[in-house]
Amino acid sequence: MSHDSHHAPVACKTELAPERSDLGLIRPDRTTGLIDWLTTVDHKKIGILYGAFAMFYFLVGGVEALAIRTQLARPDNDFVTARMYNQLFTMHGTTMIFLGVMPLSAAFFNFLVPLQIGARDVAFPRLNAFSLWTFVFGAFVLNASWFFEFAHLAGWFNSFEWHKALVYTDFAPANGWFSYAPLSGTFGQNGQALRFTGVGTDFWIIGIQVLGIASLAASFNFICTIINMRAKGMTMMRLPVFTWMTLVTAVLIILAFPAITVALIELMFDRTFGANFFNPSAGGQPVLWQHLFWIFGHPEVYILVLPAMGIVSEVLPTFSGKSLFGYPIIVFSGAVIGFLGFAVWSHHMFTTGLGPVPTAAFSLLTMAIAVPTGVKIFNWLGTIWGGRIRFTPPMVLALGFIWMFMCGGFSGVMHSAAPADSQQQDSYFVIAHFHYVLLGGVLLGLMAGLYFWFPKIFGRMPNAPIAYIASGLVILGFNVAFGPMHYLGLAGQPRRTHTYHAGNGWEQWNYVATIGAYILGIGVALAFVNLVWTAFRGKKCSNDPWDGRTLEWSLPSPVPEYNFAQAPIVATRDAFFEDKHGSKRIGSEPDGGEAGVHMPSQSWMPLVASAGFLFIGFGMPMMAMHVPHAGWLVIGGLGVLFLGIWLWALEGPGGYMLKTPAASGTPVPTETAAH
Amino acid sequence: MSDTAAAHEAPTSTGIDHKKLIMWLFLASDCMFFGTLISTHLLYRKLFPAGFTDAEGHQRFIQNLFNIELTSFSTFILLMSSFLMALAVSAMHKGQIKSFRRNVLGVIFFGLIFLGCQVYEFTHFYHEGLTIQNSVLGSTFYVLTGTHGTHVAIGVLWLIMMYFYSFTGKLGGHMGALDVEIAGLYWHFVDIVWIIIFTAVYLVEYLGPNGIWGTGLPAVAK
Numbered sequence: 001m002s003h004d005s006h007h008a009p010v011a012c013k014t015e016l017a018p019e020r021s022d023l024g025l026i027r028p029d030r031t032t033g034l035i036d037w038l039t040t041v042d043h044k045k046i047g048i049l050y051g052a053f054a055m056f057y058f059l060v061g062g063v064e065a066l067a068i069r070t071q072l073a074r075p076d077n078d079f080v081t082a083r084m085y086n087q088l089f090t091m092h093g094t095t096m097i098f099l100g101v102m103p104l105s106a107a108f109f110n111f112l113v114p115l116q117i118g119a120r121d122v123a124f125p126r127l128n129a130f131s132l133w134t135f136v137f138g139a140f141v142l143n144a145s146w147f148f149e150f151a152h153l154a155g156w157f158n159s160f161e162w163h164k165a166l167v168y169t170d171f172a173p174a175n176g177w178f179s180y181a182p183l184s185g186t187f188g189q190n191g192q193a194l195r196f197t198g199v200g201t202d203f204w205i206i207g208i209q210v211l212g213i214a215s216l217a218a219s220f221n222f223i224c225t226i227i228n229m230r231a232k233g234m235t236m237m238r239l240p241v242f243t244w245m246t247l248v249t250a251v252l253i254i255l256a257f258p259a260i261t262v263a264l265i266e267l268m269f270d271r272t273f274g275a276n277f278f279n280p281s282a283g284g285q286p287v288l289w290q291h292l293f294w295i296f297g298h299p300e301v302y303i304l305v306l307p308a309m310g311i312v313s314e315v316l317p318t319f320s321g322k323s324l325f326g327y328p329i330i331v332f333s334g335a336v337i338g339f340l341g342f343a344v345w346s347h348h349m350f351t352t353g354l355g356p357v358p359t360a361a362f363s364l365l366t367m368a369i370a371v372p373t374g375v376k377i378f379n380w381l382g383t384i385w386g387g388r389i390r391f392t393p394p395m396v397l398a399l400g401f402i403w404m405f406m407c408g409g410f411s412g413v414m415h416s417a418a419p420a421d422s423q424q425q426d427s428y429f430v431i432a433h434f435h436y437v438l439l440g441g442v443l444l445g446l447m448a449g450l451y452f453w454f455p456k457i458f459g460r461m462p463n464a465p466i467a468y469i470a471s472g473l474v475i476l477g478f479n480v481a482f483g484p485m486h487y488l489g490l491a492g493q494p495r496r497t498h499t500y501h502a503g504n505g506w507e508q509w510n511y512v513a514t515i516g517a518y519i520l521g522i523g524v525a526l527a528f529v530n531l532v533w534t535a536f537r538g539k540k541c542s543n544d545p546w547d548g549r550t551l552e553w554s555l556p557s558p559v560p561e562y563n564f565a566q567a568p569i570v571a572t573r574d575a576f577f578e579d580k581h582g583s584k585r586i587g588s589e590p591d592g593g594e595a596g597v598h599m600p601s602q603s604w605m606p607l608v609a610s611a612g613f614l615f616i617g618f619g620m621p622m623m624a625m626h627v628p629h630a631g632w633l634v635i636g637g638l639g640v641l642f643l644g645i646w647l648w649a650l651e652g653p654g655g656y657m658l659k660t661p662a663a664s665g666t667p668v669p670t671e672t673a674a675h
Numbered sequence: 676m677s678d679t680a681a682a683h684e685a686p687t688s689t690g691i692d693h694k695k696l697i698m699w700l701f702l703a704s705d706c707m708f709f710g711t712l713i714s715t716h717l718l719y720r721k722l723f724p725a726g727f728t729d730a731e732g733h734q735r736f737i738q739n740l741f742n743i744e745l746t747s748f749s750t751f752i753l754l755m756s757s758f759l760m761a762l763a764v765s766a767m768h769k770g771q772i773k774s775f776r777r778n779v780l781g782v783i784f785f786g787l788i789f790l791g792c793q794v795y796e797f798t799h800f801y802h803e804g805l806t807i808q809n810s811v812l813g814s815t816f817y818v819l820t821g822t823h824g825t826h827v828a829i830g831v832l833w834l835i836m837m838y839f840y841s842f843t844g845k846l847g848g849h850m851g852a853l854d855v856e857i858a859g860l861y862w863h864f865v866d867i868v869w870i871i872i873f874t875a876v877y878l879v880e881y882l883g884p885n886g887i888w889g890t891g892l893p894a895v896a897k
């Protein structure tokens with residue numbers, strides 16, 4: 001019934017009569033408020049939600065990190081117990097990787113990719129919402145384990161019979177972020193499934209599983225969007241580098257995540273149903289877990305870093321006033337990094353005794369992967385060489401990225417030498433290395449991206465002096481915190497150990513590292529406060545405050561829901577910059593005229609389907625704990641998931657026609673649209 | 676209906692529909708998924724070629740458990756279901772909805788036969804003493820073939836829904852044919868994976884000195 005009435009274009013969807021889906025249910029149609037945010041299919045709003053959740057979890061992970069550093073500030077400290085310390089470093093790593101960096105990268109994918117390729121949305125808007133909410137529920141399940149831990153510490157469980165039978169009471173995950181078997185697995189014959197660790201591991205297993213589904217769904221969507229929804233003239237070799245790196249990252253995700261999915265299923269079967277995949281008493285090989293984990297885990301490192309490299313490749317040319325030096329080589333290097341990323345996983349396992357041939361092969365391949373990375377560094381240097389550099393906050397952070405990431409890369413090459421690595425394994429040297437890569441590299445890159453695109457996302461400019469101070473504090477605090485760890489590691493301090501005795505010569509630098517961690521924490525908190533303030537109260541700015549190069553800067557800020565009133569036709573790389581300063585203009589396709597722009601309808605179904613994971617997420621750990629009838633919770637969760645997908649399929653895509661300024665006959669020049 | 680839906684589909688950069696592209700991407704990912712499971716099984720077969728010990732403490736070989744005739748039959752049935760699926764897709768492209776329904780019912784029926792064989796096989800093996808808990812072999816075998824069975828079950832469910840949906844009149848035109856074709860892609864993929872599993876898990880057990888065609892083992896249980 002609704003189809004005809006929805007062919008008439010409107011200026012705002014609230015002008016429409018309530019739209020009914022193919023099932024006869026009324027579709028949500030708010031433009032603001034809670035219902036809008038829960039049912040939105042707009043890639044920009046989904047991006048903002050990803051970013052908000054990611055920043056929240058960055059703070060959670062940061063608090064966990066500060067607790068770790070507080071414990072290690074002095075020798076023989078008792079700020080937290082050993083058991084709590086295990087949970088802290090496990091959740092710190094898991095939170096930062098899966099709930100901080102990946103979703104913040106996803107926030108940029110969501111917000112930017114359609115804008116950069118000249119599209120109106122992603123290929124599957126409702127699937128995009130599903131990815132978001134699945135991530136949110138997965139993150140919630142993972143962190144809900146903390147509430148059980150605190151309830152246990154407060155003694156709330158003491159009256160329960162089953163609680164007395166618990167041997168291992170770590171309710172939050174406590175295996176380290178890679179959950180090595182057999183510690184994470186089981187022992188004993190014939191399905192006894194005796195455990196080394198508590199229910200936290202089960203929360204970890206199901207939490208990562210759900211987050212994996214979110215990442216996979218999002219990656220399918222983004223590959224499809226980038227390959228299939230490019231504007232006319234936007235050939236693959238004209239794509240902005242950030243979009244290219246998104247594509248490589250998404251390909252890595254769809255090929256790497258299945259390995260961890262299977263490993264998690266196997267571990268879940270071990271713990272919940274008494275299988276023997278990693279059970280050493282029954283012949284299971286714990287080293288298989290290491291292989292499966294790192295076949296995922298090493299590409300994961302590039303999944304984390306490539307988006308940040310993409311951001312830096314956008315920031316540096318903009319503030320150097322030059323086009324990116326060696327664009328094809330940068331793109332090609334990114335693809336080679338992605339490809340080689342699958343061939344180096346065993347360098348995490350040099351001390352497991354692989355034998356001389358595989359060890360030598362993985363050493364060589366690991367050294368080889370430094371080559372495309374080095375190529376990128378030189379291309380970035382070539383980009384700023386001879387440019388008219390503007391030291392804006394994003395530029396400062398991007399330059400910090402190059403410098404810090406390079407330091408992390410150098411210690412990475414040291415690890416590739418197997419004999420050296422076997423000395424450094426499990427020491428603070430490794431901690432120093434990957435924090436230089438992930439914090440000095442990824443976090444600085446993502447912060448550069450936040451400061452760079454915030455004016456586009458919210459149409460408001462972050463306060464520059466505070467941004468400089470925050471960036472300075474982050475770079476300073478980071479080096480003070482992690483620089484000394486190189487020394488501590490080579491001096492023998494082991495990682496994942498809750499304390500150390502005095503007299504090893506580690507006291508001084510541990511104290512320094514803790515001071516650095518607090519400086520870093522203040523810097524990140526200041527930057528986030530600055531950004532959140534900007535989102536609501538910041539000074540309004542023009543549509544193109546940085547003299548940007550790519551298509552998103554040609555749009556009004558904030559970007560209207562239909563993105564492009566008229567679909568652009570691009571003739572060159574850096575299309576918008578050429579349009580402003582060069583000879584090649586951005587063309588535009590004839591729009592639908594009075595017909596307006598087709599917009600997708602909002603939907604409750606992605607949220608409903610994702611909510612199933614909430615029940616599964618709590619049911620599976622309870623099943624592993626032998627809570628009676630917990631299996632029904634899992635079955636109910638699967639039921640909700642299937643119901644959501646079923647209604648989603650049957651409600652039909654819907655959609656309505658929206659009048660754009662151009663279509664309604666009053667073209668608005670992009671330069672003045674925001675004022 | 677179908678015309679308006681087609682009108683809303685903007686032409687894509689590659690000319691491939693979004694839905695078809697995303698299904699190919701999913702299948703690429705699923706290749707890695709099954710690849711990991713099959714590797715796990717083969718690794719452990721190489722490490723522990725001796726099979727498993729049943730509840731009475733007897734050493735058992737997996738070849739004694741297999742009923743290769745039955746599994747060959749269910750493999751053949753699954754292959755033929757792919758043939759019917761191809762006919763269903765072709766019928767849909769020609770707009771022959773009745774032919775589509777007949778063929779898709781055949782696919783569903785054959786899929787259910789395959790699942791029935793698997794249920795029988797699992798029960799039989801379980802009573803013979805191979806459980807998920809008593810050996811690594813049991814764990815890898817049941818989880819690998821069970822995961823494949825789950826894929827088949829999801830496919831059957833999908834096709835049943837499609838069958839009933841076709842009576843609403845909404846499954847038609849270019850988009851309807853595309854939806855059926857995508858279900859077909861999934862079905863053929865699951866079928867191909869079974870061919871690999873049948874080879875890697877069942878057939879190779881009959882090669883070499885440990886196989887029943889070689890030396891040593893009796894052809895029947897115990």
